[in-house]
Amino acid sequence: MPLAVNHCGNFVNLASVLNILLINEGQDPPAAPSPFARISRRVMTDVNNVLSLSAVRMKDPEWINPKIIAFDLDCTLWPFWVDTHVTPPFHKNADGTVLDARKRHVEFIPGVPDILKELHRRGIKLAAVSRTGEIAGAKSLLKLFDFEKYFSHIEIYPGCKVAHFSKIHRETNVAYEDMMFFDDEFRNIADIKKLGVFTIYCPDGIEAKVVDSSLIDFDKSRSKRS
Numbered sequence: 134m135p136l137a138v139n140h141c142g143n144f145v146n147l148a149s150v151l152n153i154l155l156i157n158e159g160q161d162p163p164a165a166p167s168p169f170a171r172i173s174r175r176v177m178t179d180v181n182n183v184l185s186l187s188a189v190r191m192k193d194p195e196w197i198n199p200k201i202i203a204f205d206l207d208c209t210l211w212p213f214w215v216d217t218h219v220t221p222p223f224h225k226n227a228d229g230t231v232l233d234a235r236k237r238h239v240e241f242i243p244g245v246p247d248i249l250k251e252l253h254r255r256g257i258k259l260a261a262v263s264r265t266g267e268i269a270g271a272k273s274l275l276k277l278f279d280f281e282k283y284f285s286h287i288e289i290y291p292g293c294k295v296a297h298f299s300k301i302h303r304e305t306n307v308a309y310e311d312m313m314f315f316d317d318e319f320r321n322i323a324d325i326k327k328l329g330v331f332t333i334y335c336p337d338g339i340e341a342k343v344v345d346s347s348l349i350d351f352d353k354s355r356s357k358r359s
């Protein structure tokens with residue numbers, strides 16, 4: 134199936150793109166939901182029961198958690214590229230909303246605070262791993278969204294993410310096999326998978342049910358139980 138690239142740089146089905154173009158030749162197409170609206174609806178359905186399946190399985194005394202879970206930022210924790218889709222610097226309004234320099238509302242993917250809070254509560258170290266060149270903007274958003282407190286490692290700089298993971302590995306002495314990584318870009322997943330990290334490709338960003346099932350899959354893959 135031919136592929137095109139969507140707003141976040143991911144490959145999408147070219148047929149759906151062509152369909153929209155063909156509709157445009159005739160009459161007005163129906164309003165397509167924005168990617169952010171789609172993500173909003175999706176996450177609101179599972180955010181009330183954050184990571185519930187793995188919470189039950191964790192009662193097994195032989196359960197194995199990752200020692201570090203790393204998250205990409207752009208299009209994984211928030212639904213945009215910080216260097217192109219929004220305009221730093223960012224600030225927080227009196228009502229608690231975050232705005233960019235053009236006074237546009239900047240939001241994270243719904244459900245992310247609950248996911249980070251629950252993983253942190255379980256004692257798993259969390260890392261933010263981004264290759265954006267907009268380093269100050271990304272760090273500012275981590276602070277303004279109140280995510281910074283959950284991350285023991287924040288590695289944000291351009292280049293292949295092997296460098297980011299090597300630094301975390303050197304500083305923590307945690308084996309790559311004990312790490313988990315979520316990213317919306319397949320090139321990063323491919324690079325980090327080669328290190329032995331348990332990788333999860335999430336082209337539509339993070340969601341609780343995917344984190345939950347990934348924790349269960351990680352335990353199965355690392356467990357010596359038959």
Ligand SMILES: [Mg+2]
Nearest residue numbers: 205207208317
């Ligand atoms: Mg990304």
